[in-house]
Amino acid sequence: xAGNWQPDFEQLVDEHQSMVFSLALRMTGDYGLAxxxxxxxxxxxxxxxxxxxxPLHALLWLRRVAMSxxxxxxxxxxVRGIDQWVEIDETHGARAEERSSPLADRVERLxxxxxxxxxxxxxxxYQEDLTPEEIAATLGAPLATVKSHLQxxxxxxxxxxxxxxxxxxxxx
Amino acid sequence: xxxxxxxxxxxxxxxxxxxxPAPPDLKHKIVGRRGQQTGRSRRMIWMERLAASLILAAVxxxxxxxxxxEEQRRGEEARxxxxxxxxxxxxxxxxxxxxxxxxNRNTQ
Numbered sequence: 001x002a003g004n005w006q007p008d009f010e011q012l013v014d015e016h017q018s019m020v021f022s023l024a025l026r027m028t029g030d031y032g033l034a035x036x037x038x039x040x041x042x043x044x045x046x047x048x049x050x051x052x053x054x055p056l057h058a059l060l061w062l063r064r065v066a067m068s069x070x071x072x073x074x075x076x077x078x079v080r081g082i083d084q085w086v087e088i089d090e091t092h093g094a095r096a097e098e099r100s101s102p103l104a105d106r107v108e109r110l111x112x113x114x115x116x117x118x119x120x121x122x123x124x125x126y127q128e129d130l131t132p133e134e135i136a137a138t139l140g141a142p143l144a145t146v147k148s149h150l151q152x153x154x155x156x157x158x159x160x161x162x163x164x165x166x167x168x169x170x171x172x
Numbered sequence: 173x174x175x176x177x178x179x180x181x182x183x184x185x186x187x188x189x190x191x192x193p194a195p196p197d198l199k200h201k202i203v204g205r206r207g208q209q210t211g212r213s214r215r216m217i218w219m220e221r222l223a224a225s226l227i228l229a230a231v232x233x234x235x236x237x238x239x240x241x242e243e244q245r246r247g248e249e250a251r252x253x254x255x256x257x258x259x260x261x262x263x264x265x266x267x268x269x270x271x272x273x274x275x276n277r278n279t280q
Contacts, residue, residue, distance in 0.1 A: 013199050013202055014199065017202075018193055021194040021195070021198065022192045022194075025192060026189065031195075035198060038202075039201055042206075043209065104189075108188065126188075126189040127191060129186070154182070158181055
């Protein structure tokens with residue numbers, strides 16, 4: 001059955017553009033760069049469309065390549081000496097309706113201060129709802145490393161949230 | 173207590189990290205760039221074919237020219253060999269004539 005599946009490029013863009021864009025945005029923190037990465041990822045998908053066998057394969061491929069291209073973009077930025085995180089609420093031209101809630105914005109900003117490997121694991125865990133095993137497969141990292149990144153990242157994030165998000169906690 | 177807070181925090185994190193909608197023109201841009209790349213790759217295919225044809229024509233022309241030159245060189249070489257053989261034969265005949273003339277003179 002899976003062998004009969006014919007990938008429809010535009011349908012795949014419709015289905016997964018939000019995922020790819022969100023991964024790139026949360027990894028880089030730059031709206032414009034995230035859009036560029038998302039375009040590049042889908043064009044790379046187009047070039048590799050013949051190798052995609054099932055809808056699930058397309059999803060996993062896009063997730064893996066989006067994370068990998070985002071990491072590449074961050075690496076290039078570091079080489080050029082540009083600050084890693086651009087204020088996410090500047091949103092670089094994002095329209096008001098595309099912006100998330102103030103609390104979500106602040107959580108995203110806190111997440112941005114977490115080291116990159118831990119951030120990648122947290123994004124895949126809480127945005128994509130992946131298990132540590134699935135995260136390890138996506139990032140091509142050992143399971144123990146991923147578990148450690150998740151634990152440390154979460155601990156760090158919680159400590160930061162305890163300081164910076166007090167008003168939201170009180171208000172809730 | 174910690175566990176309860178941790179669960180709450182994780183749930184909060186999950187809500188905050190819900191997927192964001194992609195920019196509305198993202199698909200349009202992707203499809204546009206895809207079209208450009210397809211057009212470019214088609215042009216590249218034609219350019220490659222043209223370049224391959226030119227190279228093939230140049231190689232075939234070069235081979236034909238070389239063969240013709242080689243034939244001419246061999247023809248010239250054969251002609252020179254014939255001339256040399258004729259010169260040798262002529263020289264031998266002249267010597268023979270001279271010897272015959274001397275022999276005639278001696279017998280007279």
